[in-house]
Amino acid sequence: MAHKDDSPNLDTLSMLDEKGRRHYVYPADVKGRWSRLKPWVYTVLIAIYVALPFVHINGHPAVHIDIPDRHFFLFGATFNSQDFYLMFFVLSGIGFSLIVVAALWGRLWCGWACPQTVFLDGVFRRIERWIEGPAAKRKRLAEGPMTGEKFARKALKHAIYLVLAVVISHVFLAYFTSVDKLGAMITEGPAEHMGTFFWAVLFTAIIYGNFWWFREQLCIVICPYGRLQSVLQDEDTINVQYDHRRGEPRGKAKKEGVGDCVDCGRCIAVCPTRIDIRNGHQLECIGCSYCIDACDEIMVKLNRPKGLIRYDSQRMIDDGKRRFWRPRVFIYIVAGLVGLTVATIVMSRNDPFEANLFRNQGAPYSVHDGIVENSARIHVVNKRASSTTFHVTVDPEWADHVLLPQREVTLETFKDFNFPVMLEIPVAEYRYKMTVVVKVTDSASGVSEDVPIQVLGPLHPPKADSGKER
Ligand code: SF4
Ligand code: SF4
Numbered sequence: 001m002a003h004k005d006d007s008p009n010l011d012t013l014s015m016l017d018e019k020g021r022r023h024y025v026y027p028a029d030v031k032g033r034w035s036r037l038k039p040w041v042y043t044v045l046i047a048i049y050v051a052l053p054f055v056h057i058n059g060h061p062a063v064h065i066d067i068p069d070r071h072f073f074l075f076g077a078t079f080n081s082q083d084f085y086l087m088f089f090v091l092s093g094i095g096f097s098l099i100v101v102a103a104l105w106g107r108l109w110c111g112w113a114c115p116q117t118v119f120l121d122g123v124f125r126r127i128e129r130w131i132e133g134p135a136a137k138r139k140r141l142a143e144g145p146m147t148g149e150k151f152a153r154k155a156l157k158h159a160i161y162l163v164l165a166v167v168i169s170h171v172f173l174a175y176f177t178s179v180d181k182l183g184a185m186i187t188e189g190p191a192e193h194m195g196t197f198f199w200a201v202l203f204t205a206i207i208y209g210n211f212w213w214f215r216e217q218l219c220i221v222i223c224p225y226g227r228l229q230s231v232l233q234d235e236d237t238i239n240v241q242y243d244h245r246r247g248e249p250r251g252k253a254k255k256e257g258v259g260d261c262v263d264c265g266r267c268i269a270v271c272p273t274r275i276d277i278r279n280g281h282q283l284e285c286i287g288c289s290y291c292i293d294a295c296d297e298i299m300v301k302l303n304r305p306k307g308l309i310r311y312d313s314q315r316m317i318d319d320g321k322r323r324f325w326r327p328r329v330f331i332y333i334v335a336g337l338v339g340l341t342v343a344t345i346v347m348s349r350n351d352p353f354e355a356n357l358f359r360n361q362g363a364p365y366s367v368h369d370g371i372v373e374n375s376a377r378i379h380v381v382n383k384r385a386s387s388t389t390f391h392v393t394v395d396p397e398w399a400d401h402v403l404l405p406q407r408e409v410t411l412e413t414f415k416d417f418n419f420p421v422m423l424e425i426p427v428a429e430y431r432y433k434m435t436v437v438v439k440v441t442d443s444a445s446g447v448s449e450d451v452p453i454q455v456l457g458p459l460h461p462p463k464a465d466s467g468k469e470r
Helices: 033-052 086-105 108-113 113-134 134-142 147-176 177-188 192-212 214-222 224-232 290-301 313-321 329-350
Strands: 063-066 069-072 075-078 239-241 307-313 353-359 366-368 371-382 388-394 408-411 417-428 437-442 449-456
Touching: 033 113, 033 290, 063 147, 075 224, 075 353, 086 108, 086 224, 086 239, 086 313, 086 329, 108 113, 108 224, 113 134, 113 147, 147 177, 147 192, 177 192, 192 214, 214 224, 239 313, 290 307, 290 353, 307 313, 353 437, 353 449, 371 388, 371 408, 388 417, 408 417, 417 437
Parallel strands: none
Antiparallel strands: 063 069, 069 075, 239 307, 353 371, 366 371, 371 417, 388 408, 388 437, 437 449
């Protein structure tokens, strides 16, 4: 149990002492319904994180963000740099989803699904407990002199941390390089791939430093989502709350006229940010729910109802009233739905290929033997996740005037090709701003795109028999 002297000072951040020095936190272990559920949630989330670069959909990784080539593979869909504007909708959709979650359930994301919590609580702290023992023993070990045992335990812990940091950083890199390429790079050695090696070392150092030393500071000091909570939440938001009406005044279990809180400090001892939730909801609370389980343990021992600390709204705690739907929730949900709908429509319309007209360099046109001549190329990019064959055709009415030396090509994903196009319009038929349409068809999807080519020529074409060349 935590000593009362060890309680956080309300004049400073909970993890700082009066001089601004950091209190390193050694949260105690706890068992309860939420803490039993957490390892399952963490396992699923870590499995998804590790699997996404390995699992292939339509022949490509489920998620592959190829920045150098500006090719993006997302769950079977393919995008290139021209589609980058879609990121606005994707990011705003994710952003609004997190805002809705924060308005309704506070820091549910932070306590249960944020990678910082998942890896720190689900992996690194578990290893620490396994090697160094429970909280009190860990603290004694850290504060005690260097001994053979301390050295051995610390060395083992840091060696495992380092290996994990290397693995996590390489999985992260696999999102950007693909697993196959990363495997080849590892085999060929760092000297061949200094750029990727630099990022691997940097990510490893950040992950190792964060999970070994920085820990809860990231949630409290750096994370912008944590800073925004105070404006996203209101008194109807469901958070981890202490029921002060039931708990106060605090006092010994057998004392007359006191509330249910026996002031045991167990809720502080298990808190990973070292706060006292009985002082009200605080910005350092990441919603991990461990204090709920800790207090429930005490209540069960005292034969009192569980839930002195529980998920509830401030309004319910203060006035016994619950209000789920309120204006801000409607506004957030409507904004989120608009973003999601637009993103879905735009992404579902994502074309399977791109076809753009490029004029050849040099003279835009020439007039030769009574013929206005233009040459250009139609640049086609295959944006499908698999190879496909493209055809170029022209309406029969233009067939005599449009030369297509190559009418068909098969392209792999994100490969491109320039179809040459030559226009030969007799001067007698030439009209200023006349347009010829070339159709590009993807044989796999059957999707076609018309590429209009405006015929360039003189404003006042010479007589058909002049033969003047420009
Ligand atoms: S107050 Fe409770 S829910 Fe909040 S961080 Fe501490 S233990 Fe977790
Ligand atoms: S709220 Fe519960 S765990 Fe916290 S001090 Fe009171 S009785 Fe103990």
